[in-house]
Ligand SMILES: [Zn+2]
């Protein structure tokens with residue numbers, strides 16, 4: 001059973017519940033309480049929901065595969081993959097954390113090796129939609 005020691009991206013309880021349960025963690029007013037009490041309770045609920053949870057370094061063990069960010073010394077999960085085309089409809093796929101991936105468009109990211117090549121070839125730093133239509137831009 002592999003173990004991974006990493007530092008998860010800070011998240012809020014709201015985001016965590018949305019990702020885990022696929023629904024919003026909204027406060028449901030209690031009819032037994034008065035209006036003012038419900039307003040107070042909702043405010044406390046929302047404050048708790050939006051609190052940033054930074055778990056620091058954690059260890060996860062289990063039957064799953066996890067990619068770590070490829071940047072040396074980085075202990076975050078490689079949530080994003082480099083989208084640089086490598087031919088035969090394959091992409092570079094180097095895993096990077098949101099802090100180390102270079103965003104070039106909506107849900108399009110490049111690794112620190114391919115980003116400078118992209119900027120040089122495409123002459124822009126961000127493009128939408130993909131693939132770019134500039135002459136000399138990387139082709140899939
Ligand atoms: Zn990283």
Ligand SMILES: [Zn+2]
Nearest residue numbers: 082092111114
């Ligand atoms: Zn790459």
